[in-house]
Amino acid sequence: MTRRFAPEQLYALRNEIPIDVLIEKYLSILCERSGPVGMTGRFRFVCPLCGGFETSVLWEKNLGRCFECNKNLNTIDLVIHCMNVDFVESVRRLQKYYAEMTLANHCDKPPERTKTKYFVPLGEVIADILPERPNIVTENEKPAVENRLLSSRIDDLETKMEELVLRIENICHTLIPK
Numbered sequence: 001m002t003r004r005f006a007p008e009q010l011y012a013l014r015n016e017i018p019i020d021v022l023i024e025k026y027l028s029i030l031c032e033r034s035g036p037v038g039m040t041g042r043f044r045f046v047c048p049l050c051g052g053f054e055t056s057v058l059w060e061k062n063l064g065r066c067f068e069c070n071k072n073l074n075t076i077d078l079v080i081h082c083m084n085v086d087f088v089e090s091v092r093r094l095q096k097y098y099a100e101m102t103l104a105n106h107c108d109k110p111p112e113r114t115k116t117k118y119f120v121p122l123g124e125v126i127a128d129i130l131p132e133r134p135n136i137v138t139e140n141e142k143p144a145v146e147n148r149l150l151s152s153r154i155d156d157l158e159t160k161m162e163e164l165v166l167r168i169e170n171i172c173h174t175l176i177p178k
Contacts, residue, residue, distance in 0.1 A: 009095070012098065013076060013098060014062065014076060017098055017101065018062065019074070019075055019078070020043050020057060022079075022097075030045065031043065031045035032044045043056070044056060047068065047069060047071075048081040049069050049073075050068050052066055054067040054068045055067065062074070076090050079093055079094055
């Protein structure tokens with residue numbers, strides 16, 4: 001059975017999961033860091049293809065490179081070779097890992113290396129769903145109007161929160177197919 005994946009899903013798995021985090025934390029490949037962590041430091045790891053240690057990461061493209069076997073490895077390739085699975089199973093495992101990583105970062109997004117149009121900060125989502133705060137005109141009307149408006153705003157917020165929960169569930173179902 002073959003499975004087709006949306007190009008956006010594959011792009012996110014290749015580019016939004018930091019390759020050094022995948023190598024070190026998820027795949028537990030022997031690795032070494034020198035210099036500052038992140039895009040300016042050197043990161044070497046044992047190549048899953050040849051076992052060599054003459055490797056590096058091209059941060060801008062989120063790719064691992066082995067100079068002994070002259071191969072580039074993206075996140076999907078690494079899972080295929082390290083876990084001895086096919087492409088479809090590699091993508092499924094990365095989808096699950098990606099969803100867990102996203103939730104671990106408070107439903108915001110994975111550690112930032114690149115930005116895509118597929119992730120919006122939670123604050124922006126909440127700002128979009130919150131009803132506007134009403135303007136109150138006179139001091140005499142203030143308590144009665146505030147109480148009425150407050151209950152109305154709470155009802156609106158509860159409705160919007162339910163919508164938000166449904167949107168989050170849909171996103172999770174997209175990332176982790178059943």
